[in-house]
Amino acid sequence: MNQKISIIGVPMDLGQNRRGVDMGPSAIRYAGIIDRLEQLKLDIEDLGDIKIARPAHNNQEKVDNLRNLKEVSEGSSLLAEKVDQVVQSGAFPLVLGGDHSIAMGTLAGVAKHYENLGVIWYDAHGDLNTGESSPSGNIHGMPLAVSLGIGHEKLTNILGYAPKIKPENIVIIGARSLDEGERVLIKEKGIQVFTMHEVDKMGMPAVMEESINYLKGRTDGVHLSLDLDGLDPNEAPGVGTPVMGGLSYRESHLAMEMLAQSKMITSAEFVEVNPILDEKNKTANMAVGLMGSLLGESLL
Structure with missing residues (x-):
């Protein structure tokens, strides 16, 4: 893992219809991410926030149900x-969201530097919808499909190429809310998924070991896309689309520690922290703790 970490904030809340998640990057910085990573003797560069334009309209118009x-x-x-520039510079991109639609941009910037980029999608949802299959039209439920080249060309063709990733290089962990169109796509593409059923049955150590072994032989880099709604809302309440029965903070710490030990993660993003829905910045603090574990923090 690179010793230089470049942090990019993305105050995006337009991929869904609940306000507040645009303050996620600020909440994570307030929770002390810079100090936490500097204690690991990492070279930290905060590149600030991407400027997100507000729509001229107030009713959040949909185009093709998007x-x-x-x-x-x-x-x-x-x-x-921006991510493309960071990877070119030799630094590790650490992206702070913002809603999960930002993964389209992160993956577009990262994947052009790899022949077979692997993706760990740590999330309650599959995010494999399209304009046709989505019940809501919220783009934060579509970034994984878009990165596979499935969806509207304005999204799939970011940076001028598609697809960004291959279905056989994806592992979804913690899924417990999938729409019908997503279930069909998972089966059709043969995407590896560890639902909460598998996590409960196998235990997190076995799930992570299988995920690491599955990706290790077939990828030349691995991106972690961690949605805080992957955790149980009793522990991480500050998310826009909470689903009961999720992963525990301790399980998630173990997952991050195992990924750190694997030395396979080459970029990461942490998304869907919504301080308006949170309790005393609890979810942002959890995000910071998980980032610390991913980037090499240990008790001894």
């Missing part, structure tokens, strides 16, 4: 360019 398509596409393109 809410705020223009603004989300433009914001994702700006993020992709």
